[in-house]
Amino acid sequence: MAVVQEAEDQKQGGASRWLVVAVPYVWLLLFFVAPFLIIFKISLSDTAIALPPYTPVFDGFGAIGDFLSQLDFENYIFLTDDPLYVQAYLSSLRIATISTFLLLLVGYPIALAMARAPTSIRPTLVMMVILPFWTSFLIRVYAWIGILKPDGLLTLLLQTVGLMGPEEQVQIFRTDTAVFIGIVYSYLPFMVLPLYSALEKMDNTLLEAANDLGCPPLKAFWRITFPLSLPGVIAGAMICFIPITGEFVIPDLLGGADTLMIGKTLWTEFFGNRDWPLASAVAVILLVLLVVPIMIFQNQQKKVA
Amino acid sequence: MAKSLGPVKRKFSPWTDPSAIPFIRFENITKRFGNFTAVDSLTLDIYEREFFSLLGPSGCGKTTLMRMLAGFEEPSEGRILLQGKDIQGVPPYRRPTNMMFQSYALFPHMTVEKNIAFGLEQDKLPKGEIAARVDEMLKLVKLETFAKRKPNQLSGGQRQRVALARSLAKRPQVLLLDEPLGALDKKLREETQFELMDIQTKLGLTFLIVTHDQEEAMTVSDRIAVMDKGVIVQVATPAEIYEAPNSRYVADFIGDINILEGSVTTTESALGSPGTVRIDCDGIKVAVDQECQAVTGDKVAFAVRPEKVRISPDQPPDTSVNALHGEVWDIGYLGDFSVFIVKLDDGRVMRAAQANVSRLVDRPITFGDMVWLTWPLDAGLVLTR
Numbered sequence A: 001m002a003v004v005q006e007a008e009d010q011k012q013g014g015a016s017r018w019l020v021v022a023v024p025y026v027w028l029l030l031f032f033v034a035p036f037l038i039i040f041k042i043s044l045s046d047t048a049i050a051l052p053p054y055t056p057v058f059d060g061f062g063a064i065g066d067f068l069s070q071l072d073f074e075n076y077i078f079l080t081d082d083p084l085y086v087q088a089y090l091s092s093l094r095i096a097t098i099s100t101f102l103l104l105l106v107g108y109p110i111a112l113a114m115a116r117a118p119t120s121i122r123p124t125l126v127m128m129v130i131l132p133f134w135t136s137f138l139i140r141v142y143a144w145i146g147i148l149k150p151d152g153l154l155t156l157l158l159q160t161v162g163l164m165g166p167e168e169q170v171q172i173f174r175t176d177t178a179v180f181i182g183i184v185y186s187y188l189p190f191m192v193l194p195l196y197s198a199l200e201k202m203d204n205t206l207l208e209a210a211n212d213l214g215c216p217p218l219k220a221f222w223r224i225t226f227p228l229s230l231p232g233v234i235a236g237a238m239i240c241f242i243p244i245t246g247e248f249v250i251p252d253l254l255g256g257a258d259t260l261m262i263g264k265t266l267w268t269e270f271f272g273n274r275d276w277p278l279a280s281a282v283a284v285i286l287l288v289l290l291v292v293p294i295m296i297f298q299n300q301q302k303k304v305a
Numbered sequence B: 001m002a003k004s005l006g007p008v009k010r011k012f013s014p015w016t017d018p019s020a021i022p023f024i025r026f027e028n029i030t031k032r033f034g035n036f037t038a039v040d041s042l043t044l045d046i047y048e049r050e051f052f053s054l055l056g057p058s059g060c061g062k063t064t065l066m067r068m069l070a071g072f073e074e075p076s077e078g079r080i081l082l083q084g085k086d087i088q089g090v091p092p093y094r095r096p097t098n099m100m101f102q103s104y105a106l107f108p109h110m111t112v113e114k115n116i117a118f119g120l121e122q123d124k125l126p127k128g129e130i131a132a133r134v135d136e137m138l139k140l141v142k143l144e145t146f147a148k149r150k151p152n153q154l155s156g157g158q159r160q161r162v163a164l165a166r167s168l169a170k171r172p173q174v175l176l177l178d179e180p181l182g183a184l185d186k187k188l189r190e191e192t193q194f195e196l197m198d199i200q201t202k203l204g205l206t207f208l209i210v211t212h213d214q215e216e217a218m219t220v221s222d223r224i225a226v227m228d229k230g231v232i233v234q235v236a237t238p239a240e241i242y243e244a245p246n247s248r249y250v251a252d253f254i255g256d257i258n259i260l261e262g263s264v265t266t267t268e269s270a271l272g273s274p275g276t277v278r279i280d281c282d283g284i285k286v287a288v289d290q291e292c293q294a295v296t297g298d299k300v301a302f303a304v305r306p307e308k309v310r311i312s313p314d315q316p317p318d319t320s321v322n323a324l325h326g327e328v329w330d331i332g333y334l335g336d337f338s339v340f341i342v343k344l345d346d347g348r349v350m351r352a353a354q355a356n357v358s359r360l361v362d363r364p365i366t367f368g369d370m371v372w373l374t375w376p377l378d379a380g381l382v383l384t385r
Helices: A002-043 A061-069 A072-080 A084-115 A118-132 A137-149 A154-161 A176-200 A204-212 A217-245 A249-254 A262-272 A276-304 B060-070 B112-122 B126-139 B155-166 B186-203 B212-221 B240-245 B248-255
Strands: B024-033 B034-048 B052-055 B078-083 B097-100 B172-178 B206-211 B223-228 B231-236 B259-266 B275-281 B284-290 B301-303 B310-311 B324-333 B337-344 B349-355 B370-374 B381-383
Touching: A002 A276, A061 A204, A061 B231, A072 A084, A072 A276, A084 A118, A084 A176, A084 A262, A118 A176, A137 A154, A137 A176, A137 A249, A137 A276, A176 A249, A204 A217, A204 B097, A204 B301, A249 A262, A249 B310, A262 A276, A276 B126, B034 B060, B034 B078, B034 B097, B034 B231, B034 B324, B052 B212, B060 B078, B060 B172, B060 B206, B097 B155, B112 B126, B112 B155, B126 B155, B155 B172, B155 B186, B186 B212, B206 B212, B206 B259, B212 B349, B223 B240, B231 B240, B231 B248, B248 B259, B248 B301, B248 B381, B259 B284, B284 B301, B284 B381, B310 B349, B324 B349, B337 B370
Parallel strands: B052 B206, B052 B223, B097 B172, B172 B206
Antiparallel strands: B024 B034, B024 B078, B223 B231, B259 B275, B259 B301, B275 B284, B301 B381, B310 B370, B324 B337, B324 B370, B337 B349
16 A cells, blocks of 8 residues: 555656756747747748748748748858858857957966965855946946047056057057957956866865875976866856857957957848848857857766766 | 785884984974964974874864974974974975875876876886886785776775875875774774784884874874873873873773772882872772872872773672772673673762673673672772873
């Protein structure tokens, strides 16, 4: 009797367990898979002067055959034809790679210092890293315009200190350098936090053991601390690299006319040229490109688990 | 794991030789952390090839003392001499000491082999030599088949042995062991204790072990330093510590003991000449043959180990001294031993231990029995501190 009861309990438990597991999948289905399929479908359509500005718009099940016959890969072929798009993709990947590297360079020492700080002040330090989020992202990027523009705060500072003559001005605004500054500034918390969580977990006696075995501190960092923080490095790098590749606001506000990024191209296609199918194709390709780093990330996460 | 007891230990007692030069000398070492004094002007000599234990409760400063020798802490005052040389300011990675950490501190991203090779690689030894030494170490700790595993694929006992192999690989002049066997179960711990002694004798190294486990210290050590609140209370061989503790603290810390407070009534003993010391402990009259400085009227403690107390239902012929009458209050059956807790007629409690030499399940003495506790003159101790 008791056994039967238990089995029934388990069945019920099983159902509620499935429900719990289903929630994130349903979420992903509704807000990722479905929109992606729509985008993918649009990318196979043709431009039209209509509302929405593409054909065919899905109308009724009877037209499925009709509808399918009108879809083709012509937008994708066009993307490979025009070197502008390839260049935009490559330039995005280049900017994202360099930015991620810069972020690591800046973020690692910060995370390390936080992890080595006394336990009592660590929560405060984490707070300070997240603090910029309390101001709108857009406002913070605008603030950089104020700093970097030729008659901005940086010029003023350098002139006041005397490092720059009164006639000179910093020429950073509307260059790739400004984009890098903006990206590193904006994404720093996303790099620091995973690094910090990896470094904070590290057992300090490991470094003592390395020391004890004849390994000086700097070498111990490269032999022990850094390899053990690799999951954090990879997590931080991926979390930054992926959105930076598709970044639009920062290059648009801080970058120059020659700062080529796929996010900007996408925007131009959608809103400037009103070519939704082509813009969708650009977005789909971007996603496919980013699947590679996402897979690396996934793989690493599995290894950690 | 085959039990090997190794070669029979020869008589080893450099500390009794006044001309012997200590290998390690702690000289008036004081270590303060803020307001807290962890080690208080402590002086201690340790000799070459000695297996030395620092024994004490947690927080007594034993680990701090060891960490100062390893170089992880600098003494606030005093100096540490290693082979006569002051090692003040020498960083840990240049000291000829290696440490086996309590947590083992194995590098989780390296295989067993790599862990053991780590120290040797720092010395830039040729590859072949490193490989040979790693093999030798793996053989020593019987882990040859586990060379390619990562630490998280090993059991606690195996990890502990990797830690030992890693700390021994560089043949340190002094091996420091910080509570090395704490995480092991009793059986494995005992086995490993014998292995440690075996390895120490085989390699002829000086071992300094920190432990709070008195049995462990007794088993492995040539000498033990019992510490309390940053000072050393007694330094002696395990047998001396057990049989002749110099204070109530040591007597109480090591093993089980009955302590009665009292004062000296008559004494025939003086320093250098043993004689009978008679003590009155609030009506209980005891006598001890011992070399003792206490004079008549001195407040002292009388102590006797439970296994030296005889328990019997029969009244002894002489009940005037070293004979107590009481009721069996509780019995702790430990298998090899039974501990009788006897409530004396005046309400005080004494313990007597008896080896269970026969296989009787029903013991002749049981709860509520009236018994006599007796012990010979040389069984007890007078503690003046």
